[in-house]
Amino acid sequence: xxxxxxxxxxxxxxxxxxxxxxxxxxxxxxxxxxxxxxxxxxxxxxxxxxxxxxxxxxxxxxxxxxxxxxxxxxxxxxxxxxxxxxxxxxxxxxxxxxxxxxxxxxxxxxxxxxxxxxxxxxxxxxxxxxxxxxxxxxxxxxxxxxxxxxxxxxxxxxxxxxxxxxxxxxxxxxxxxxxxxxxxxxxxxxxxxxxxxxxxxxxxxxxxxxxxxxxxxxxxxxxxxxxxxxxxxxxxxxxxxxxxxxxxxxxxxxxxxxxxxxxxxxxxxxxxxxxxxxxxxxxxxxxxxxxxxxxxxxxxxxxxxxxxxxxxxxxxxxxxxxxxxxxxxxxxxxxxxxxxxxxxxxxxxxxxxxxxxxxxxxxxxxxxxxxx
Numbered sequence: 001x002x003x004x005x006x007x008x009x010x011x012x013x014x015x016x017x018x019x020x021x022x023x024x025x026x027x028x029x030x031x032x033x034x035x036x037x038x039x040x041x042x043x044x045x046x047x048x049x050x051x052x053x054x055x056x057x058x059x060x061x062x063x064x065x066x067x068x069x070x071x072x073x074x075x076x077x078x079x080x081x082x083x084x085x086x087x088x089x090x091x092x093x094x095x096x097x098x099x100x101x102x103x104x105x106x107x108x109x110x111x112x113x114x115x116x117x118x119x120x121x122x123x124x125x126x127x128x129x130x131x132x133x134x135x136x137x138x139x140x141x142x143x144x145x146x147x148x149x150x151x152x153x154x155x156x157x158x159x160x161x162x163x164x165x166x167x168x169x170x171x172x173x174x175x176x177x178x179x180x181x182x183x184x185x186x187x188x189x190x191x192x193x194x195x196x197x198x199x200x201x202x203x204x205x206x207x208x209x210x211x212x213x214x215x216x217x218x219x220x221x222x223x224x225x226x227x228x229x230x231x232x233x234x235x236x237x238x239x240x241x242x243x244x245x246x247x248x249x250x251x252x253x254x255x256x257x258x259x260x261x262x263x264x265x266x267x268x269x270x271x272x273x274x275x276x277x278x279x280x281x282x283x284x285x286x287x288x289x290x291x292x293x294x295x296x297x298x299x300x301x302x303x304x305x306x307x308x309x310x311x312x313x314x315x316x317x318x319x320x321x322x323x324x325x326x327x328x329x330x331x332x333x334x335x336x337x338x339x340x341x342x343x344x345x346x347x348x349x350x351x352x353x354x355x356x357x358x359x360x361x362x363x364x365x366x367x368x369x370x371x372x
Contacts, residue, residue, distance in 0.1 A: 001085055008093030011066075012059045021052055021101055029108030042109065042248070043338030046256055049105045050334055053098055053264040057289060060094040061271040062282035068275070087272065087364040094268050102257040109250050122247055122339065123169075127159030129238040154236055158216040158243055163343045166208035166245040168218050172198070172234040186234070191219045198234075208243065218243075248339045256333055256342065262350065263331040266357025267293040273360045296325040296353065297332045299341070326352040 013021075032045025067090070131154050156168065189195045192209030212218045222234055248256070271289035275282055300319065330345030331353075 001089065004085055004089035005092050005096075008063065008089045009096060011063050012056070012093045013097045017059075021055075022104065024052065025049065025101070025105050025108055028105075029111075032109075041336055042250065042253070043333070043335045045109065046260070046338060047334035049102070049257070050260055050332065052101050053260060053267075054290065056094045056098050056101075057264065057267050057271055057293075058282065058286040060090070060268045061275045061285040061289065063090055063093065064272045064275040065282035065285070068279070084365045087276070087361065090272055091268055091361055091364075095265055098264055098268075099261055102261050105257060106253060109253060122337070123242050123244050124158070124337075124340070126156045126238075126241050126243060128157040129236065129241060130155045130157070131236065152222040152234065154220045156218045156220070156241060156243075158218075160340065161216050161343045162208060162213045162243070163245050163248075163339055164208075164210070164213050166213055166243055168204075168206040168208060169242045169244060170204040170206060170220075171237040171240045172204055173237055174234050187223050189221045189223070245339060245343075248342060252342075256338070259331040259333060259342070259345070262354065263293070263297070263328060266353055266360065269357040269360035269364065273364050276364055292325075295322055296327075297329045298322055299329045326350075326356065328353045 028045050028048030031048065032042060067086075131152070156170075187195050187197055188204065188206070190206065190209060191211050194207070194209060196204075196206070198204055206218070206220070208218060267289055270292055271285050274280065274288050275285035278285065295318065298318075300322065326349045327344075327346060328349055330342055331350065333339070333342035333345075335341070
Protein backbone atom coordinates (compact mmCIF):
# COMPACT_ATOMS: atom_id res chain seq x y z
CA UNK A 1 0.00 0.00 0.00
CA UNK A 2 2.83 2.39 0.84
CA UNK A 3 4.48 1.82 -2.53
CA UNK A 4 1.18 2.41 -4.32
CA UNK A 5 0.70 5.74 -2.55
CA UNK A 6 4.27 6.83 -3.31
CA UNK A 7 3.88 5.96 -6.98
CA UNK A 8 0.54 7.79 -7.13
CA UNK A 9 2.18 10.90 -5.66
CA UNK A 10 4.95 10.74 -8.27
CA UNK A 11 2.47 10.28 -11.11
CA UNK A 12 0.20 13.11 -9.99
CA UNK A 13 2.84 15.76 -9.38
CA UNK A 14 6.29 15.76 -10.94
CA UNK A 15 9.30 17.91 -10.15
CA UNK A 16 8.48 20.53 -12.78
CA UNK A 17 4.90 20.76 -11.61
CA UNK A 18 6.09 21.24 -8.03
CA UNK A 19 8.42 24.07 -9.06
CA UNK A 20 5.60 25.71 -10.99
CA UNK A 21 3.25 25.41 -8.01
CA UNK A 22 5.76 27.13 -5.70
CA UNK A 23 6.24 29.96 -8.21
CA UNK A 24 2.47 30.28 -8.48
CA UNK A 25 2.17 30.65 -4.70
CA UNK A 26 4.82 33.39 -4.68
CA UNK A 27 3.03 35.20 -7.50
CA UNK A 28 -0.31 34.81 -5.69
CA UNK A 29 1.15 36.27 -2.51
CA UNK A 30 2.56 39.24 -4.43
CA UNK A 31 -0.74 39.92 -6.19
CA UNK A 32 -2.67 39.54 -2.96
CA UNK A 33 -0.38 41.83 -0.99
CA UNK A 34 0.19 44.84 -3.21
CA UNK A 35 -2.59 47.12 -4.34
CA UNK A 36 -0.51 48.40 -7.28
CA UNK A 37 0.00 44.99 -8.89
CA UNK A 38 -3.09 43.29 -7.54
CA UNK A 39 -5.88 44.04 -5.10
CA UNK A 40 -4.01 43.95 -1.81
CA UNK A 41 -6.48 41.61 -0.11
CA UNK A 42 -6.05 38.25 1.56
CA UNK A 43 -9.20 36.90 -0.09
CA UNK A 44 -7.69 37.24 -3.56
CA UNK A 45 -4.60 35.36 -2.42
CA UNK A 46 -6.90 32.54 -1.29
CA UNK A 47 -8.66 32.59 -4.66
CA UNK A 48 -5.36 32.19 -6.52
CA UNK A 49 -4.32 29.36 -4.19
CA UNK A 50 -7.55 27.49 -4.95
CA UNK A 51 -6.50 27.22 -8.62
CA UNK A 52 -3.87 24.71 -7.54
CA UNK A 53 -6.71 22.55 -6.23
CA UNK A 54 -8.39 22.77 -9.64
CA UNK A 55 -5.14 21.69 -11.30
CA UNK A 56 -4.85 18.72 -8.95
CA UNK A 57 -8.45 17.83 -9.73
CA UNK A 58 -7.53 17.45 -13.39
CA UNK A 59 -4.39 15.49 -12.54
CA UNK A 60 -6.49 13.19 -10.36
CA UNK A 61 -8.80 12.33 -13.26
CA UNK A 62 -5.84 12.02 -15.64
CA UNK A 63 -4.07 9.61 -13.29
CA UNK A 64 -6.97 7.16 -13.37
CA UNK A 65 -7.37 7.51 -17.14
CA UNK A 66 -3.68 6.86 -17.92
CA UNK A 67 -3.51 3.89 -15.58
CA UNK A 68 -6.65 2.43 -17.11
CA UNK A 69 -4.99 2.66 -20.52
CA UNK A 70 -1.90 0.92 -19.14
CA UNK A 71 -3.85 -1.93 -17.52
CA UNK A 72 -3.12 -1.09 -13.90
CA UNK A 73 -6.58 -2.03 -12.56
CA UNK A 74 -6.60 -5.52 -14.07
CA UNK A 75 -3.09 -6.23 -12.81
CA UNK A 76 -3.92 -4.99 -9.32
CA UNK A 77 -7.00 -7.24 -9.18
CA UNK A 78 -4.67 -10.23 -9.36
CA UNK A 79 -2.85 -9.02 -6.23
CA UNK A 80 -5.81 -7.60 -4.30
CA UNK A 81 -9.08 -9.51 -4.60
CA UNK A 82 -11.01 -6.86 -2.66
CA UNK A 83 -9.85 -4.13 -5.03
CA UNK A 84 -9.61 -1.27 -2.54
CA UNK A 85 -5.87 -0.56 -2.47
CA UNK A 86 -5.47 1.01 -5.90
CA UNK A 87 -8.50 3.38 -5.73
CA UNK A 88 -7.51 4.46 -2.23
CA UNK A 89 -3.89 5.09 -3.24
CA UNK A 90 -4.99 7.08 -6.30
CA UNK A 91 -7.19 9.23 -4.07
CA UNK A 92 -4.51 9.71 -1.40
CA UNK A 93 -1.97 10.89 -4.00
CA UNK A 94 -3.65 14.22 -4.92
CA UNK A 95 -5.06 14.62 -1.41
CA UNK A 96 -1.59 14.52 0.18
CA UNK A 97 -0.16 16.82 -2.46
CA UNK A 98 -2.99 19.29 -1.87
CA UNK A 99 -2.28 19.24 1.86
CA UNK A 100 1.44 19.83 1.26
CA UNK A 101 0.78 22.77 -1.07
CA UNK A 102 -1.58 24.37 1.42
CA UNK A 103 1.05 24.05 4.14
CA UNK A 104 3.47 25.87 1.85
CA UNK A 105 0.77 28.47 1.16
CA UNK A 106 0.83 29.40 4.85
CA UNK A 107 4.33 30.87 4.54
CA UNK A 108 4.22 33.72 1.96
CA UNK A 109 1.62 35.95 3.69
CA UNK A 110 3.83 36.02 6.81
CA UNK A 111 7.03 36.97 5.01
CA UNK A 112 8.17 40.64 4.98
CA UNK A 113 6.80 42.44 1.96
CA UNK A 114 3.99 39.93 1.42
CA UNK A 115 1.65 41.25 4.08
CA UNK A 116 -1.74 42.41 2.84
CA UNK A 117 -3.00 45.41 4.78
CA UNK A 118 -6.76 45.59 4.29
CA UNK A 119 -9.06 47.83 6.22
CA UNK A 120 -10.12 46.53 9.60
CA UNK A 121 -13.82 46.67 8.66
CA UNK A 122 -15.70 46.25 5.40
CA UNK A 123 -18.98 47.96 4.56
CA UNK A 124 -21.93 46.28 2.80
CA UNK A 125 -25.52 47.06 1.96
CA UNK A 126 -28.44 45.22 3.52
CA UNK A 127 -30.18 42.83 1.14
CA UNK A 128 -33.65 43.88 2.30
CA UNK A 129 -35.21 46.36 4.73
CA UNK A 130 -38.78 45.90 5.99
CA UNK A 131 -40.72 48.45 8.05
CA UNK A 132 -43.70 47.77 10.28
CA UNK A 133 -45.79 50.49 11.89
CA UNK A 134 -48.19 50.07 14.81
CA UNK A 135 -51.40 52.06 14.42
CA UNK A 136 -52.25 51.95 18.12
CA UNK A 137 -51.71 55.32 19.78
CA UNK A 138 -50.79 55.91 23.42
CA UNK A 139 -49.66 59.00 25.33
CA UNK A 140 -45.93 59.60 25.13
CA UNK A 141 -44.10 59.24 28.43
CA UNK A 142 -43.62 62.62 30.07
CA UNK A 143 -46.10 64.29 27.72
CA UNK A 144 -49.54 62.79 28.40
CA UNK A 145 -51.22 65.41 26.25
CA UNK A 146 -49.35 64.24 23.12
CA UNK A 147 -50.57 61.19 21.21
CA UNK A 148 -47.85 59.29 19.31
CA UNK A 149 -47.68 55.87 17.60
CA UNK A 150 -46.65 53.21 20.07
CA UNK A 151 -44.05 51.24 18.13
CA UNK A 152 -42.17 51.58 14.85
CA UNK A 153 -40.29 48.41 13.81
CA UNK A 154 -37.64 47.65 11.21
CA UNK A 155 -36.14 44.37 10.10
CA UNK A 156 -32.83 44.66 8.26
CA UNK A 157 -31.79 41.48 6.49
CA UNK A 158 -28.17 40.96 5.43
CA UNK A 159 -29.12 37.82 3.48
CA UNK A 160 -26.73 35.53 5.37
CA UNK A 161 -25.15 34.95 8.79
CA UNK A 162 -22.59 37.57 9.77
CA UNK A 163 -19.28 37.32 11.63
CA UNK A 164 -19.37 38.46 15.27
CA UNK A 165 -18.47 42.04 15.98
CA UNK A 166 -20.56 43.58 13.21
CA UNK A 167 -21.96 47.09 13.29
CA UNK A 168 -25.10 48.50 11.66
CA UNK A 169 -24.94 52.12 10.46
CA UNK A 170 -28.48 53.47 10.18
CA UNK A 171 -29.34 57.02 9.09
CA UNK A 172 -32.69 58.11 10.57
CA UNK A 173 -34.66 61.21 9.73
CA UNK A 174 -37.26 62.89 11.94
CA UNK A 175 -39.62 65.12 9.96
CA UNK A 176 -40.44 67.15 13.10
CA UNK A 177 -37.65 66.85 15.70
CA UNK A 178 -38.02 68.43 19.15
CA UNK A 179 -37.20 72.08 19.55
CA UNK A 180 -35.08 71.78 22.67
CA UNK A 181 -31.38 71.15 22.05
CA UNK A 182 -29.97 67.81 23.24
CA UNK A 183 -33.39 66.19 23.63
CA UNK A 184 -33.60 62.49 22.88
CA UNK A 185 -35.81 61.09 20.17
CA UNK A 186 -37.12 57.97 21.88
CA UNK A 187 -35.55 54.60 22.59
CA UNK A 188 -34.33 51.95 20.15
CA UNK A 189 -34.28 48.28 21.15
CA UNK A 190 -33.11 45.18 19.26
CA UNK A 191 -33.95 41.48 19.62
CA UNK A 192 -31.07 41.01 22.09
CA UNK A 193 -32.66 43.51 24.49
CA UNK A 194 -30.13 46.29 23.97
CA UNK A 195 -31.57 49.80 24.32
CA UNK A 196 -30.17 53.17 23.34
CA UNK A 197 -31.51 56.72 23.20
CA UNK A 198 -30.77 58.76 20.09
CA UNK A 199 -30.25 62.50 19.83
CA UNK A 200 -31.07 64.53 16.69
CA UNK A 201 -28.59 64.70 13.84
CA UNK A 202 -26.55 61.63 14.81
CA UNK A 203 -25.97 58.47 12.79
CA UNK A 204 -27.24 55.44 14.69
CA UNK A 205 -24.30 53.06 15.11
CA UNK A 206 -25.80 49.83 16.42
CA UNK A 207 -23.64 46.82 17.45
CA UNK A 208 -24.92 43.54 16.02
CA UNK A 209 -25.71 41.19 18.91
CA UNK A 210 -25.32 37.44 19.04
CA UNK A 211 -28.81 36.70 17.70
CA UNK A 212 -28.56 39.30 14.96
CA UNK A 213 -25.17 38.03 13.78
CA UNK A 214 -26.24 34.37 13.80
CA UNK A 215 -29.39 35.01 11.76
CA UNK A 216 -28.16 37.95 9.69
CA UNK A 217 -31.29 39.90 10.64
CA UNK A 218 -31.38 42.96 12.87
CA UNK A 219 -34.77 43.79 14.37
CA UNK A 220 -35.15 47.28 15.80
CA UNK A 221 -38.06 48.85 17.65
CA UNK A 222 -38.56 52.55 18.37
CA UNK A 223 -40.69 53.66 21.28
CA UNK A 224 -41.48 57.27 22.18
CA UNK A 225 -39.73 58.18 25.39
CA UNK A 226 -39.12 61.72 26.56
CA UNK A 227 -40.01 63.28 23.20
CA UNK A 228 -41.48 66.72 22.87
CA UNK A 229 -44.77 67.84 21.49
CA UNK A 230 -45.16 67.45 17.74
CA UNK A 231 -42.34 64.91 17.38
CA UNK A 232 -43.20 62.16 14.89
CA UNK A 233 -41.82 58.67 14.40
CA UNK A 234 -38.40 58.41 12.71
CA UNK A 235 -37.93 57.38 9.09
CA UNK A 236 -35.09 55.08 8.09
CA UNK A 237 -33.21 56.12 4.96
CA UNK A 238 -33.06 52.56 3.60
CA UNK A 239 -30.79 53.19 0.56
CA UNK A 240 -28.04 54.46 2.87
CA UNK A 241 -28.29 51.75 5.55
CA UNK A 242 -25.08 49.75 5.83
CA UNK A 243 -23.51 47.11 8.01
CA UNK A 244 -19.81 46.81 8.76
CA UNK A 245 -18.13 43.55 9.72
CA UNK A 246 -14.51 42.88 10.74
CA UNK A 247 -12.23 41.40 8.12
CA UNK A 248 -10.38 38.18 8.82
CA UNK A 249 -6.65 38.60 9.27
CA UNK A 250 -3.70 36.31 8.67
CA UNK A 251 -4.37 34.59 12.00
CA UNK A 252 -7.37 32.87 10.39
CA UNK A 253 -5.36 31.68 7.36
CA UNK A 254 -4.88 28.08 8.66
CA UNK A 255 -8.63 27.64 9.08
CA UNK A 256 -9.36 29.13 5.66
CA UNK A 257 -6.86 26.83 3.96
CA UNK A 258 -8.19 23.86 5.93
CA UNK A 259 -11.60 24.65 4.47
CA UNK A 260 -10.13 24.51 0.95
CA UNK A 261 -8.50 21.16 1.67
CA UNK A 262 -11.78 19.68 2.90
CA UNK A 263 -13.60 21.19 -0.08
CA UNK A 264 -11.47 19.35 -2.66
CA UNK A 265 -11.26 15.95 -0.92
CA UNK A 266 -14.66 14.74 -2.23
CA UNK A 267 -13.93 16.42 -5.58
CA UNK A 268 -10.93 14.13 -6.14
CA UNK A 269 -13.15 11.11 -5.41
CA UNK A 270 -15.81 12.36 -7.85
CA UNK A 271 -13.28 12.85 -10.65
CA UNK A 272 -11.76 9.41 -10.17
CA UNK A 273 -15.15 7.72 -9.96
CA UNK A 274 -16.28 9.31 -13.22
CA UNK A 275 -13.03 8.48 -14.98
CA UNK A 276 -13.00 4.92 -13.69
CA UNK A 277 -16.60 3.76 -14.17
CA UNK A 278 -17.80 5.92 -17.05
CA UNK A 279 -14.52 5.17 -18.85
CA UNK A 280 -14.40 8.65 -20.35
CA UNK A 281 -11.39 10.79 -21.08
CA UNK A 282 -9.72 12.64 -18.24
CA UNK A 283 -10.78 16.06 -19.51
CA UNK A 284 -14.46 15.13 -19.58
CA UNK A 285 -14.35 13.54 -16.12
CA UNK A 286 -12.55 16.63 -14.82
CA UNK A 287 -15.19 18.98 -16.24
CA UNK A 288 -18.03 16.93 -14.75
CA UNK A 289 -16.41 16.84 -11.31
CA UNK A 290 -15.60 20.56 -11.50
CA UNK A 291 -19.18 21.38 -12.48
CA UNK A 292 -20.54 19.34 -9.57
CA UNK A 293 -18.26 20.93 -6.98
CA UNK A 294 -18.80 24.41 -8.43
CA UNK A 295 -22.54 23.92 -8.17
CA UNK A 296 -22.17 22.93 -4.51
CA UNK A 297 -20.12 26.07 -3.82
CA UNK A 298 -22.36 28.33 -5.90
CA UNK A 299 -23.89 31.25 -4.02
CA UNK A 300 -27.11 32.27 -5.81
CA UNK A 301 -27.92 35.95 -5.70
CA UNK A 302 -31.31 37.51 -4.96
CA UNK A 303 -34.25 35.96 -6.74
CA UNK A 304 -34.97 37.61 -10.07
CA UNK A 305 -38.11 37.00 -12.07
CA UNK A 306 -37.43 35.65 -15.55
CA UNK A 307 -40.02 35.10 -18.29
CA UNK A 308 -40.56 31.62 -19.69
CA UNK A 309 -37.48 30.96 -21.76
CA UNK A 310 -34.76 28.31 -22.10
CA UNK A 311 -32.52 30.40 -19.85
CA UNK A 312 -35.17 30.42 -17.12
CA UNK A 313 -35.62 26.64 -17.38
CA UNK A 314 -31.88 26.07 -17.08
CA UNK A 315 -31.75 28.41 -14.09
CA UNK A 316 -34.57 26.52 -12.37
CA UNK A 317 -32.84 23.19 -12.98
CA UNK A 318 -29.58 24.52 -11.55
CA UNK A 319 -31.35 25.87 -8.48
CA UNK A 320 -33.02 22.50 -7.87
CA UNK A 321 -29.70 20.68 -8.23
CA UNK A 322 -28.10 23.21 -5.90
CA UNK A 323 -30.80 22.58 -3.29
CA UNK A 324 -30.11 18.82 -3.44
CA UNK A 325 -26.38 19.23 -2.75
CA UNK A 326 -24.80 20.03 0.61
CA UNK A 327 -24.37 23.75 1.17
CA UNK A 328 -20.60 24.11 1.38
CA UNK A 329 -20.06 27.60 -0.01
CA UNK A 330 -18.53 28.58 3.34
CA UNK A 331 -15.61 26.17 2.81
CA UNK A 332 -14.31 27.94 -0.29
CA UNK A 333 -13.96 31.40 1.26
CA UNK A 334 -12.23 33.49 -1.41
CA UNK A 335 -12.51 36.89 -3.03
CA UNK A 336 -12.98 40.38 -1.58
CA UNK A 337 -15.86 39.26 0.67
CA UNK A 338 -14.24 36.05 1.90
CA UNK A 339 -14.95 36.98 5.53
CA UNK A 340 -18.68 36.98 4.74
CA UNK A 341 -18.43 33.67 2.88
CA UNK A 342 -16.61 32.04 5.81
CA UNK A 343 -19.49 33.03 8.09
CA UNK A 344 -21.76 30.62 6.16
CA UNK A 345 -19.78 27.59 7.31
CA UNK A 346 -22.08 24.84 8.62
CA UNK A 347 -20.54 21.74 10.29
CA UNK A 348 -23.52 19.53 9.42
CA UNK A 349 -23.26 20.44 5.74
CA UNK A 350 -19.54 19.70 5.88
CA UNK A 351 -20.24 16.20 7.22
CA UNK A 352 -22.74 15.61 4.41
CA UNK A 353 -20.17 16.78 1.84
CA UNK A 354 -17.46 14.49 3.22
CA UNK A 355 -19.94 11.60 3.33
CA UNK A 356 -20.70 12.09 -0.37
CA UNK A 357 -16.98 11.92 -1.13
CA UNK A 358 -16.67 8.76 0.96
CA UNK A 359 -19.55 7.22 -0.98
CA UNK A 360 -17.82 8.04 -4.27
CA UNK A 361 -14.64 6.44 -2.96
CA UNK A 362 -16.51 3.29 -1.92
CA UNK A 363 -18.15 3.04 -5.33
CA UNK A 364 -14.70 3.23 -6.91
CA UNK A 365 -13.77 -0.04 -5.21
CA UNK A 366 -16.32 -1.99 -7.26
CA UNK A 367 -14.79 -4.50 -9.70
CA UNK A 368 -13.99 -3.23 -13.15
CA UNK A 369 -16.34 -4.10 -15.96
CA UNK A 370 -14.90 -6.94 -17.96
CA UNK A 371 -14.60 -6.49 -21.71
CA UNK A 372 -16.72 -8.91 -23.78
